[in-house]
Amino acid sequence: xxxxxxxxxxxxxxxxxxxxxxxxxxxxxxxxxxxxxxxxxxxxxxxxxxxxxxxxxxxxxxxxxxxxxxxxxxxxxxxxxxxxxxxxxxxxxxxxxxxxxxxxxxxxxxxxxxxxxxxxxxxxxxxxxxxxxxxxxxxxxxxxxxxxxxxxxxxxxxxxxxxxxxxxxxxxxxxxxxxxxxxxxxxxxxxxxxxxxxxxxxxxxxxxxxxxxxxxxxxxxxxxxxxxxxxxxxxxxxxxxxxxxxxxxxxxxxxxxxxxxxxxxxxxxxxxxxxxxxxxxxxxxxxxxxxxxx
Amino acid sequence: xxxxxxxxxxxxxxxxxxxxxxxxxxxxxxxxxxxxxxxxxxxxxxxxxxxxxxxxxxxxxxxxxxxxxxxxxxxxxxxxxxxxxxxxxxxxxxxxxxxxxxxxxxxxxxxxxxxxxxxxxxxxxxxxxxxxxxxxxxxxxxxxxxxxxxxxxxxxxxxxxxxxxxxxxxxxxxxxxxxxxxxxxxxxxxxxxxxxxxxxxxxxxxxxxxxxxxxxxxxxxxxxxxxxxxxxxxxxxxxxxxxxxxxxxxxxxxxxxxxxxxxxxxxxxxxxxxxxxxxxxxxxxxxxxxxxxxxxxxxxxxxxxxxxxxxxxxxxxxxxxxxxxxxxxxxxxxxxxxxxxxxxxxxxxxxxxxxx
Numbered sequence: 001x002x003x004x005x006x007x008x009x010x011x012x013x014x015x016x017x018x019x020x021x022x023x024x025x026x027x028x029x030x031x032x033x034x035x036x037x038x039x040x041x042x043x044x045x046x047x048x049x050x051x052x053x054x055x056x057x058x059x060x061x062x063x064x065x066x067x068x069x070x071x072x073x074x075x076x077x078x079x080x081x082x083x084x085x086x087x088x089x090x091x092x093x094x095x096x097x098x099x100x101x102x103x104x105x106x107x108x109x110x111x112x113x114x115x116x117x118x119x120x121x122x123x124x125x126x127x128x129x130x131x132x133x134x135x136x137x138x139x140x141x142x143x144x145x146x147x148x149x150x151x152x153x154x155x156x157x158x159x160x161x162x163x164x165x166x167x168x169x170x171x172x173x174x175x176x177x178x179x180x181x182x183x184x185x186x187x188x189x190x191x192x193x194x195x196x197x198x199x200x201x202x203x204x205x206x207x208x209x210x211x212x213x214x215x216x217x218x219x220x221x222x223x224x225x226x227x228x229x230x231x232x233x234x235x236x237x238x239x240x241x242x243x244x245x246x247x248x249x250x251x252x253x254x255x256x257x258x259x260x261x262x263x264x265x266x267x268x269x270x271x272x273x274x275x276x277x278x279x280x281x282x283x284x285x286x287x288x289x290x291x292x293x294x
Numbered sequence: 295x296x297x298x299x300x301x302x303x304x305x306x307x308x309x310x311x312x313x314x315x316x317x318x319x320x321x322x323x324x325x326x327x328x329x330x331x332x333x334x335x336x337x338x339x340x341x342x343x344x345x346x347x348x349x350x351x352x353x354x355x356x357x358x359x360x361x362x363x364x365x366x367x368x369x370x371x372x373x374x375x376x377x378x379x380x381x382x383x384x385x386x387x388x389x390x391x392x393x394x395x396x397x398x399x400x401x402x403x404x405x406x407x408x409x410x411x412x413x414x415x416x417x418x419x420x421x422x423x424x425x426x427x428x429x430x431x432x433x434x435x436x437x438x439x440x441x442x443x444x445x446x447x448x449x450x451x452x453x454x455x456x457x458x459x460x461x462x463x464x465x466x467x468x469x470x471x472x473x474x475x476x477x478x479x480x481x482x483x484x485x486x487x488x489x490x491x492x493x494x495x496x497x498x499x500x501x502x503x504x505x506x507x508x509x510x511x512x513x514x515x516x517x518x519x520x521x522x523x524x525x526x527x528x529x530x531x532x533x534x535x536x537x538x539x540x541x542x543x544x545x546x547x548x549x550x551x552x553x554x555x556x557x558x559x560x561x562x563x564x565x566x567x568x569x570x571x572x573x574x575x576x577x578x579x580x581x582x583x584x585x586x587x588x589x590x591x592x593x594x595x596x597x598x599x600x601x602x603x604x605x606x607x608x609x610x611x612x613x614x615x616x617x618x619x620x621x622x623x624x625x626x627x628x629x630x631x632x633x634x635x636x637x638x639x640x641x642x643x644x645x646x647x648x649x650x
Contacts, residue, residue, distance in 0.1 A: 158328050257493065277525075
């Protein structure tokens with residue numbers, strides 16, 4: 001019996017992780033791709049990795065387009081998989097970089113960076129891409145030091161969750177693997193909001209996502225279902241030994257759920273349900289002995 | 295006067311339910327934030343994926359998603375239905391069964407957060423002297439009338455509509471219709487202080503209607519559970535889902551023979567699901583599809599060894615007259631206990647079962 005249980009658990013192991021529902025953050029604006037350093041979108045001058053539309057239904061691949069950064073390739077870090085697949089470089093083509101999960105059946109968050117390096121500066125665009133297949137938790141992936149100056153989400157939104165208006169999320173800022181205290185981090189959103197927060201003594205910046213969504217004629221611009229999403233970027237910079245390090249982390253945030261939901265209606269229907277149940281509370285006249293089995 | 299504390303099956307179950315309510319509603323503080331850290335996404339209990347703090351997911355949500363996003367969409371792309379498309383669904387079922395194999399339908403009676411909430415509300419009702427209502431002739435009618443509902447909900451809302459949505463037959467808002475009407479989604483997220491799932495989505499008639507049904511069910515369940523034991527469990531599709539596999543788990547209810555059964559029907563009276571078969575039948579028929587393996591029938595059976603909770607060949611709990619005598623001293627079979635003192639005594643004091 002015990003052996004049967006172990007066998008069942010082993011067989012079922014791949015499905016123990018998350019199931020497929022690509023509701024994790026995805027960014028949204030699209031622009032032309034110039035030859036050298038692609039132009040930034042109008043709402044920010046920071047380097048970005050923005051998703052472009054790939055083939056529909058392809059769950060183990062995605063198309064990401066560097067913007068505002070001259071990168072010849074993007075680097076993808078996987079949460080698990082064969083050692084040669086844990087860090088893979090993909091060339092940037094005219095449409096962007098077509099990245100893949102570490103294996104067709106390995107999903108969850110993958111970390112993606114594009115890097116531009118000169119003697120005076122290092123510019124990094126980073127984002128997290130969610131492949132909807134099951135995969136290891138991104139905890140270890142986030143702890144791994146991947147470049148000099150990093151903005152690390154702590155945590156990333158999990159499935160059925162996302163960054164949203166009016167929510168506070170924490171981001172760790174590290175330099176050469178060490179937390180940076182009192183480091184300014186700038187938030188820019190596609191709706192034009194700008195704000196700057198300082199990291200605390202442990203290196204965490206607590207970012208309040210602004211309630212800046214505008215009424216949209218074209219709802220669902222972030223995808224074919226779910227709440228609207230627009231891009232944001234967090235950026236920070238530091239100079240050391242005459243070299244300037246600039247790192248950006250971009251993703252998307254969604255509308256506050258309150259915008260298209262009514263708590264009043266919800267409570268009202270809940271109360272109606274309660275009212276409907278109140279006749280059950282009336283006492284019966286019979287005794288238990290009379291109410292026997294059907 | 296300090297009453298001597300006795301370790302009963304009911305108290306053990308209460309402790310397990312307390313722990314599992316924490317795990318299924320707030321468990322991320324133990325197991326971790328991300329889905330990959332969760333106990334599973336195929337738990338045989340209504341542990342809601344919309345609860346951002348939970349420790350594991352209910353099997354019904356991946357079932358709906360796979361039918362909607364994978365199988366339905368794959369069929370619509372006119373591709374051959376390959377093993378690769380069906381594999382995720384098979385893996386979900388296999389994962390579910392890996393858990394289900396261990397304690398079977400006790401997931402309903404011991405683990406499910408909504409089951410626990412309903413039971414505790416019922417206890418509160420008993421404490422305040424609210425009489426139990428039952429699905430029996432002479433009260434709410436024959437329990438057999440409500441039984442098919444859970445199968446219809448399982449078939450229609452968990453299987454057919456998600457697949458039809460994936461095929462493009464029904465609107466996208468019918469992609470996971472069971473979750474949309476599930477009262478556990480609303481109740482467990484409210485327990486984390488999140489009112490988002492209670493609020494109804496506007497601008498989409500289908501979503502609004504499904505959400506309204508969920509809230510009606512929540513309201514009805516929360517108040518109805520004061521008098522009617524486990525009101526939602528009676529139509530829960532997960533109970534039906536678990537019932538499909540109940541013979542495959544070593545965990546089961548056993549009443550091998552009626553020879554020593556006194557036909558007192560106290561077991562049915564103690565059963566939170568009002569299952570008459572436990573007192574009327576024997577063998578396989580006594581372990582009914584409605585059973586949640588809570589064990590109350592075995593606790594309240596006054597005959598030695600007639601009803602048992604078994605795992606494989608091992609008897610985990612067996613009915614006994616001595617245990618029964620002690621049990622009814624503290625709580626009558628229908629759950630009636632001494633009402634709180636500041637409430638005018640309203641509990642029925644006449645109870646034939648206590649004299650059995």
